[in-house]
Amino acid sequence: MATVSLIDVMSAKAAKKSAPKDEAPIETPADTADAADADTRIYQAIFDGVLNHRLTPGTKLPEPELCNLFGVGRAVVRRVLEKLAHDGIVALRPNKGAVIAEPTPEETSQIFEARRAMERVLVELAVERVTEADLRELRRQLAEEHDAMHRFDQPSWARLASGFHLRIATLARNPVLQRYLTELVSRCSLIVGLYEPPGHAPCEHDEHAAIVACIEARDAAGAVSLMEAHLRELEQRIETSRMQGEKSLAQMLGLPQR
Numbered sequence: 001m002a003t004v005s006l007i008d009v010m011s012a013k014a015a016k017k018s019a020p021k022d023e024a025p026i027e028t029p030a031d032t033a034d035a036a037d038a039d040t041r042i043y044q045a046i047f048d049g050v051l052n053h054r055l056t057p058g059t060k061l062p063e064p065e066l067c068n069l070f071g072v073g074r075a076v077v078r079r080v081l082e083k084l085a086h087d088g089i090v091a092l093r094p095n096k097g098a099v100i101a102e103p104t105p106e107e108t109s110q111i112f113e114a115r116r117a118m119e120r121v122l123v124e125l126a127v128e129r130v131t132e133a134d135l136r137e138l139r140r141q142l143a144e145e146h147d148a149m150h151r152f153d154q155p156s157w158a159r160l161a162s163g164f165h166l167r168i169a170t171l172a173r174n175p176v177l178q179r180y181l182t183e184l185v186s187r188c189s190l191i192v193g194l195y196e197p198p199g200h201a202p203c204e205h206d207e208h209a210a211i212v213a214c215i216e217a218r219d220a221a222g223a224v225s226l227m228e229a230h231l232r233e234l235e236q237r238i239e240t241s242r243m244q245g246e247k248s249l250a251q252m253l254g255l256p257q258r
Contacts, residue, residue, distance in 0.1 A: 038072050042080040045070075045253045050089055050100060051189050053158045054254060057102040061090065065249050088187050101190055108191050112235045115184040116228055119165065122181060123211075123227050125172035127220040134171050138212050141167055145205050161203035162189060168215075188234075195238040203234065 049055035066077045081098045084090035091101045103111065141164055148156040162185050169178040207230045214223035250256065 035076065038070065038076050039080050039083075042066065042070050042072070042077065043083060045255065046080075046084060047089065047186060049253050050186055051159060051162050052254075053189065053192070055100050057100050057190050059100040059249075061098040061100070061249070063097065069250055069253065069255055087183050089190070101187075103187065103191050108195070108235070108238065111184060111187050111191065112231060115181070115188060116231050118177065118181050118184060119168075119227050119231065120224050122169045122172045122174075122177055123215075123223045124220050125174060125177075126168050127215050127218055127223055129173050130171050130215055130218075135212075135216055138167065138171075138215070142205070142209055142212060145208065149205050158189075158192075161208075164203065164208050168211075171215075191238060192234075203230065207233070 046055065046061070061081065063074055063077050063081075066072075067074055070077075081090055081092065085092045085098070089101060090098050092098050141160065145157070145160045145164065148160055165185055166178075166182060169181045172178065207226065211223055211226045211230065214220075214226060
């Protein structure tokens with residue numbers, strides 16, 4: 001990433017002041033970095049809200065409210081919403097605005113089919129490339145899951161359940177496959193938010209523990225078989241819709257009220 005010196009910034013500011021009024025202001029590297037940071041903050045807040053089940057399918061994302069919450073202009077918010085729509089997390093409705101996407105039963109089947117295929121490859125690579133340090137991190141992840149489960153902390157449970165699958169993806173050491181799985185996991189979180197009965201764990205802790213045991217034993221076939229059964233079990237539990245609570249957008253994004 002290129003560094004920007006104070007001289008560069010001061011020179012650009014002086015150029016803006018001296019430029020004729022009918023000319024567009026000069027965009028500095030600092031301006032570009034600030035815009036990228038705003039995009040990332042908004043995208044990640046919405047993405048995490050979906051992953052943690054705070055933002056359920058059908059939740060409205062009003063542009064004026066997002067602008068106010070993040071202190072940015074509409075152009076920034078629209079750019080982020082378009083990226084989220086491209087990733088299947090948001091649906092853009094003409095003349096009605098953006099909402100968290102609501103996958104259909106047909107899309108649900110296709111997404112789980114794709115996820116099973118993706119995780120099969122990632123688990124095989126993880127078994128091949130896992131290190132002792134990786135295994136310690138996996139065991140720490142399991143301990144956190146166990147703690148959240150016994151505290152009946154549903155938001156943490158949901159976050160850790162998704163995080164377990166993404167952690168295994170990092171062990172495969174293939175960023176391209178990892179990026180694809182991240183999108184599929186976020187879309188599965190939408191589906192769980194829409195269809196799974198309340199009070200159910202997104203994933204069963206004991207099933208995660210069994211998968212880790214196979215990875216530790218370098219048993220690729222066993223780990224793949226358990227992961228396949230685990231994902232099919234999750235898909236089979238998805239059968240009813242869950243009502244959306246009466247919360248503000250700020251609460252669902254995990255942000256302070258403005």
